[in-house]
C-alpha cells in the first residue's frame with residue numbers, strides 16, 4: 001500500500017497540467033485547465049448500476065488521474081435523479097462464477113483505487129445513492145449531496161450482508177453506534193438526515209451548487225503541502241486498505257460462495273421483482 005501511494009505522489013510532482021477530456025462509453029472524465037479539477041461522471045442509464053464494465057472503466061479513469069497534475073477529482077453522475085443505484089443486481093442474480101469473480105474483483109480494485117487516490121476527492125451526490133453508490137461516495141474524502149434524495153448501505157434489505165470493508169468505510173465516517181443502527185436495519189437516510197449523522201458533509205440545492213461547493217473544498221488545500229497531505233491521508237486510511245489487500249481472496253471466495261446459496265438467490269429474485277412492480 002505504501003508503494004501505491006509513493007509512486008503516485010512522484011507523478012504529481014513531475015507532470016504538468018494540461019487540458020484533458022476523455023469519454024468512454026460509461027465514464028466521462030474532464031479536467032478544467034483553469035481550476036485543475038477533474039470531474040469523473042458515471043453515465044450508465046437508467047440508474048448507473050455498477051456492473052463489471054462500468055467498474056472497470058471507472059477504475060481505469062481514477063488510476064489515469066493519478067498520473068496527472070490535478071487539484072482534485074469530483075465523482076458524480078450524468079443522471080438527473082440518481083448518483084448510483086449500487087451494484088448491478090443482475091451481476092449477482094443467477095451469476096456465472098467466472099463473471100461473478102471478475103465483477104467482485106473489479107469492485108474491490110475500484111474501491112482500493114478510490115480510497116487511496118493521491119489527489120483529493122469529492123462525491124457530488126446528485127441523486128439517490130443506495131448501497132454500492134453509498135460505498136463509492138464513502139471512499140471519497142468529502143461528500144456533498146443534493147437535497148431530497150436517499151443514501152445508505154441497505155444491503156440487509158436485500159437479504160445480503162455488507163462485507164467488512166463496506167462496514168469499515170462507514171465506520172470511518174460515522175460513529176460505530178450509528179453504523180450499527182444503520183447497517184443492521186439497512187437504513188437509507190434522506191439528505192438532511194445524512195447530514196445530521198455526518199454521513200455527508202454538506203447539502204446542495206442542485207448539481208451545480210454541489211460542484212461549486214466541491215471547488216471550495218479543494219481550495220482548503222491551497223496552502224497545504226501535497227506530500228504532507230497525502231502521507232496524512234495514508235496514515236488515516238492505511239489500515240483499512242491493508243485489511244482488504246490482505247483479505248482480498250478470502251473476501252472474493254466469500255462473495256462467490258454467498259451468491260451460490262439458494263436463499264440468497266431467492267432474496268435477490270424477490271427484490272428484483274419488487275423493483276420491477278414498482279412501476
Ligand SMILES: CCCC/C=C/CC(=O)SCCNC(=O)CCNC(=O)[C@H](O)C(C)(C)COP(=O)(O)OP(=O)(O)OC[C@H]1O[C@@H](n2cnc3c(N)ncnc32)[C@H](O)[C@@H]1OP(=O)(O)O
Pocket residue numbers: 046047049081082084085086087088089090128130131132133154155158160161162163254255258275276278279
Ligand atoms: C456479500 C454480498 C454483498 C453485496 C453487496 C451489494 C451492494 C449493492 O449495491 S446491492 C444493490 C442495492 N441497490 C438497491 O437496492 C437500489 C435498488 N434501486 C432503487 O432503489 C431504485 O431503482 C432507485 C431509487 C435507484 C431509482 O428509482 P427510479 O424510480 O428512478 O428507477 P426504477 O424504476 O426503480 O429503476 C429503473 C430500472 O433500473 C433497474 N434497477 C434499479 N436498481 C438496480 C440495480 N441496483 N441493479 C440492477 N437494476 C436496477 C430497475 O429494476 C428498473 O428496471 P426496468 O426498467 O427493467 O424495470
